[in-house]
Amino acid sequence: MAKRLDGRLLAARHEASLRSAIAQHLATAGCTTCPPGLAVVRVGDDPASGVYVRKKAQACGRVGIESRIIHHPATASQQQVLESIHQLNGSPSCNGILVQLPIPSTLNARQLLLAVDPAKDVDGLHPLNLGRLMRGEPGLRSCTPAGVMALLDHAGIALDGIRALVIGRSILVGRPMGIMLQQANATVTVAHSRTRDLVDHCRQAELLVVAAGKPGLVGADWVRPGAVVVDVGIHRVPPQQQGTQGTLRGDVCFAAVEPLASHITPVPGGVGPMTVAMLLCNTVQAWQRCTAPPA
Ligand code: NAP
Secondary structure, X not given: OOXXXXXXXXXXXXXXXXXXXXXXXXXXXXXXXXXXXXXXXXXXXXXXXXXXXXXXXXXXXXXXXXXXXXXXOOOOXXXXXXXXXXXXXXXXXXXXXXXXXXXXXXXXXXXXXXXXXXXXEOOOOOHHHHHHHHHOOOOOOOHHHHHHHHHHHHOOOOOOOOEEEEEOOOXXXXXXXXXXXXXXXXXXXXXXXXXXXXHHHHHHOOEEEEOOOOOOOEOHHHOOOOOEEEEOOOEEOOHHHOHHHOOEEOOEOHHHHOOOXXXXXXXXXXXXXXXXXXXXXXXXXXXXHHHOOOO
């Protein structure tokens, strides 16, 4: 039976160390320094986004980050949203800016992400931060793949030379995930909707990171016995199917895969809490950089 990679537990540990890092930095930086601040820019009323934004705000409250939500109606213009990003870029009390995706298709999400000051880009989605990741230079890293790396590291999973398969190549998850694993010396294949013989690739993988956004895509017959299985997918289960399996599920058939994997992330309680924890880490990192006393 696989060992569960408990994202809630590890996220709570990260929160505890961030709380003390904030208190310590405030004590050394002096009374003129404000606590860290995170602003979430939300456009429209996507219900799942509403839940995520609330969870992020609650997590900020737990560690001592001041959060604010700038909520635009779905009818907001590109210019209005851009203006609020520009204001946040110039605000000294705002250290991190997050544009909550998805953005209504009437707006240009790429241009909005590009408008965020790279020093405040706590989602790690600005081209400058993605470029730094590509080059292996320090910078703000995409939260979900960084959360997966933290889970693997905490579980002591050796990545050196491991055969890893990432399913999904989005800018948000799959691509940065592939790069981070490669930088940890894994031998990485990134699969996508056009990949031929996906099952064969899966069966060879010693580490499987599934971020396809397809509920239950990976079943037991796709998984090599003893593999590490990380499920990034999050899907709401329709009320009529909820039964004992709860309200959320992932891209992996958890009950079928758990008996044969060596490690597995549950959904919920695996990658999701770690994504939020990495957002907090990035915000505190951005705050420490801009409030550090001059060398
Ligand atoms: P996305 O932008 O829709 O990308 C999905 C990727 O999976 C694409 O690259 C797509 O290939 C590939 N794909 C789709 N169907 C496939 C199939 N049958 N076989 C192989 N590849 C397939 O999604 P995303 O933003 O990366 O998110 C993926 C999932 O993770 C979603 O369920 C999302 O809700 C979840 N998520 C969770 C967290 C968290 O904190 N746990 C954070 C972010 C996202 P093409 O490129 O060829 O289209």
